[in-house]
């Protein structure tokens with residue numbers, strides 16, 4: 001299965017240390033855009049800084065693996081205090097291999113976290129690690145994002161964790177959840 005998802009979440013901040021412990025996950029390979037921050041926003045999204053602290057306090061090792069350009073990834077990583085692999089070319093394995101090596105954890109203890117089916121989900125499955133899917137965060141719906149989501153729709157899981165509770169989400173409603181107008 002190339003599109004397996006271990007668990008799906010409304011946002012990255014819904015991922016809890018307890019849940020990671022129950023899945024045997026000790027390290028996370030994190031996506032930036034539409035996962036930790038709005039696309040190309042230099043600042044992390046609401047609650048993300050606190051979530052990163054919570055992960056670190058619980059001994060979860062973190063690394064950023066992003067396909068975005070060098071400076072974007074470098075500046076964001078420095079801001080949030082997490083090591084990074086730049087120009088990772090997800091879904092190919094090279095970036096994941098480097099990340100796993102830097103984290104010093106075996107594959108069975110690792111999970112990738114991200115919002116894109118054909119980079120984050122596919123990449124985690126090619127590298128054979130667990131995949132925690134987060135719905136893309138976005139300030140507004142763009143034509144490109146709508147197109148991407150239409151293509152991804154059949155792969156988006158219907159069971160989504162929201163604030164510790166699992167609920168069923170009709171993927172046709174994903175847009176309603178994702179595109180909260182600010």
Ligand SMILES: [Mg+2]
Nearest residue numbers: 031033034115
């Ligand atoms: Mg992304």
